[in-house]
Amino acid sequence: xxELKNVSVKYSSGVDALNNVSLKINDGxxxxxxxxxxxxxxTMIKLxxxxxxxxxxxxxxxxxxxxxxxxxxxxxxxxTLGFVFQDFRLIPSMTVYxxxxxxxxVIDAPRKFIKKRVPYVIGLVxxxxxxxxxxxxxxxxxxxxxxxxxxxxxxxxLIIADEPTGNIDPELSYEIVELLKGINDCxxxxxMVTHEHDLVRHFGGRIxxxxxxxxxxxxxxxxxxxxx
Amino acid sequence: MKxxxxxxxxxxxxxxxxxxxxxxFATFCVLLxxxxxxxxxxxxxxxxxxIIGGISDKNEIAVFIDDSATQEQIEELGNQLSRIxxxxxxxxxxxxxxxxxxxxxxxxxxxxxxxxxxxxxxxNGYKVRVHDIDRVTEIIDIIEKMDNxxxxxxxxxxxxxxxxxxxxVTLIATAIIIGLVIVSMIMISNxxxxxxxxxxxxxxxxxxxGATNGFIRIPFFIEGMITGFFSGAGAFLLTLLTYRSTFxxxxxxxxxxxxxxxxxxxxxxxxxxxVLGAYILAGAFIGGLGSVLCTRKHINV
Numbered sequence: 001x002x003e004l005k006n007v008s009v010k011y012s013s014g015v016d017a018l019n020n021v022s023l024k025i026n027d028g029x030x031x032x033x034x035x036x037x038x039x040x041x042x043t044m045i046k047l048x049x050x051x052x053x054x055x056x057x058x059x060x061x062x063x064x065x066x067x068x069x070x071x072x073x074x075x076x077x078x079x080t081l082g083f084v085f086q087d088f089r090l091i092p093s094m095t096v097y098x099x100x101x102x103x104x105x106v107i108d109a110p111r112k113f114i115k116k117r118v119p120y121v122i123g124l125v126x127x128x129x130x131x132x133x134x135x136x137x138x139x140x141x142x143x144x145x146x147x148x149x150x151x152x153x154x155x156x157x158l159i160i161a162d163e164p165t166g167n168i169d170p171e172l173s174y175e176i177v178e179l180l181k182g183i184n185d186c187x188x189x190x191x192m193v194t195h196e197h198d199l200v201r202h203f204g205g206r207i208x209x210x211x212x213x214x215x216x217x218x219x220x221x222x223x224x225x226x227x228x
Numbered sequence: 229m230k231x232x233x234x235x236x237x238x239x240x241x242x243x244x245x246x247x248x249x250x251x252x253f254a255t256f257c258v259l260l261x262x263x264x265x266x267x268x269x270x271x272x273x274x275x276x277x278x279i280i281g282g283i284s285d286k287n288e289i290a291v292f293i294d295d296s297a298t299q300e301q302i303e304e305l306g307n308q309l310s311r312i313x314x315x316x317x318x319x320x321x322x323x324x325x326x327x328x329x330x331x332x333x334x335x336x337x338x339x340x341x342x343x344x345x346x347x348x349x350x351x352n353g354y355k356v357r358v359h360d361i362d363r364v365t366e367i368i369d370i371i372e373k374m375d376n377x378x379x380x381x382x383x384x385x386x387x388x389x390x391x392x393x394x395x396x397v398t399l400i401a402t403a404i405i406i407g408l409v410i411v412s413m414i415m416i417s418n419x420x421x422x423x424x425x426x427x428x429x430x431x432x433x434x435x436x437x438g439a440t441n442g443f444i445r446i447p448f449f450i451e452g453m454i455t456g457f458f459s460g461a462g463a464f465l466l467t468l469l470t471y472r473s474t475f476x477x478x479x480x481x482x483x484x485x486x487x488x489x490x491x492x493x494x495x496x497x498x499x500x501x502x503v504l505g506a507y508i509l510a511g512a513f514i515g516g517l518g519s520v521l522c523t524r525k526h527i528n529v
Contacts (some may be wrong), residue, residue, distance in 0.1 A: 049436065079438035089433050093247040106439040108233045150437070 001026050002158065007057035009043050011215075015140065017043035019213040020057070025191060025206075032182040032200045033193045035210035041193045044210065045162050047085065047089055048191075049149065050074050062157045079107050082151030082188075086163035088143040089133040090150075096122065097131045100150045107154060113213065121149040125179065141172035152188075159183065161192040166201060177203055237443065241450025251423035252455055258419045258461035259515060260466070262412030263507055269408055269465055271503070273401035280360075280394050280490040289356040289368060290381040297376040301350060305376055309356055313371055317357040321348045330468045351378055361390050416518055420452065424522040431526045441527055448519040458516020460508035467503060 002025040009018040025031050035041050046052045047059055048064050059066040060187045064078040069077060090099050097118055104114045124132055127147040135143055144164055151159050161180060165173035177192070177199060184190045194200065200207055209217035240414055260334060291304055291309065302320075310320045314451045321329075327348050330339045356366050356371070424431075436442045478493055496503075 023239055075435075075438045075440045077438075078436060081438075083436050089429060089436075091430050091433060102434075103437045105233070106434065133300060158515055221449075
């Protein structure tokens with residue numbers, strides 16, 4: 001569960017990135033966070049990853065009170081999350097398998113478990129044939145599927161996807177969101193940040209609109225699929 | 229952490245060298261050159277110090293004994309002189325031996341010497357050789373307090389010149405070594421920073437997936453240590469070749485050896501294990517620590 005209570009973030013430059021934001025995303029929810037550039041979306045993500053601290057208000061993610069979280073507890077907290085970057089951020093010197101297995105090695109998972117779990121998630125994103133390929137041998141869509149598999153491999157409670165369709169062809173964007181929807185159907189909470197309104201309209205669901213650091217819209221709308 | 233986890237991190241460190249071979253090679257070269265520059269400067273200083281030490285070894289304090297001293301007292305004085313810390317050799321010279329020696333060194337005054345007959349005006353004495361030139365004044369003070377001393381003679385001027393020479397050489401060598409260490413540290417730091425910078429994204433990804441700082445740093449530490457180890461070994465080989473060739477050029481030159489004294493230049497064989505150890509330890513330490521310190525900037529995400 002993600003809960004922000006009266007959260008404000010003011011940067012040292014004087015910019016008010018978030019202004020008295022309150023938000024609650026329950027376990028198992030799928031929510032789109034939309035807003036134009038500079039609206040405060042990235043600040044919200046940084047806050048949820050404990051990359052920055054709130055100037056005021058409280059932030060709670062997956063049962064961790066981020067206001068009270070000590071520096072040495074950050075790795076443990078982040079292991080309860082899955083994160084998908086817009087620019088994929090795969091380690092170029094590692095194969096698809098190694099990029100995903102790496103997350104489990106970080107948490108010191110048993111080797112037997114890694115050998116079983118990694119091919120399983122690679123199967124979920126349908127990249128079995130690319131298991132031993134390096135990132136620069138993959139297309140944009142494939143790279144993002146690897147990134148999703150990496151976010152999924154340690155069975156996180158929450159996946160945060162920051163503009164996951166920003167660097168891929170529009171037709172592949174739908175595939176990526178479908179994949180995230182499928183993951184959400186299995187019980188994982190998904191928070192997807194995007195500025196692609198067509199995509200949001202197509203899928204519908206809970207839409208949170210941030211403008212000038214404030215939540216101006218937070219409702220569930222029906223998607224094109226639903227209307228059909 | 230499990231044993232397999234530790235093994236994984238060590239493997240990662242080793243593999244990273246190959247994966248980032250260009251940056252690893254750059255670090256290797258910079259570290260090798262830096263170690264060699266500092267190492268050669270240190271060896272040069274040690275040899276200059278040894279040469280000065282060799283010259284100062286020839287310095288003597290002449291201790292003349294009171295004529296009233298008995299044979300037992302003379303022997304006791306000899307023992308006391310030998311026991312002084314810093315004295316390398318004590319040689320007795322009887323007044324007769326001193327007289328003969330004086331006659332030999334001044335044959336033109338033979339008639340005057342002969343006219344003295346058995347009336348030898350000289351006294352018995354000891355020639356005291358001092359190991360460390362810096363302690364000559366201190367040793368003279370100790371001898372002065374002993375019984376049956378008639379007179380002490382030391383070439384204070386020569387001692388002072390050597391002490392000044394050593395002071396200046398030490399000062400210059402220290403300044404050069406400190407300068408080289410600083411330049412080397414800047415060179416190493418920049419190369420390591422560049423190497424770590426090229427992998428900053430990798431570090432950030434590790435942080436986002438929940439890697440601890442230790443998990444990120446250990447492979448960098450191992451990578452830096454291995455690179456540093458090989459740089460140390462390389463610097464040793466190059467130093468060995470340079471030192472040996474310089475040594476043979478100098479020792480084959482009789483004129484040079486007459487000036488600086490035979491045996492004043494330290495043969496490489498005598499110090500090779502210390503040099504190898506120092507190079508490898510310094511290389512591994514600087515390489516490992518440098519890499520870890522350079523990750524600090526990128527690890528705080």
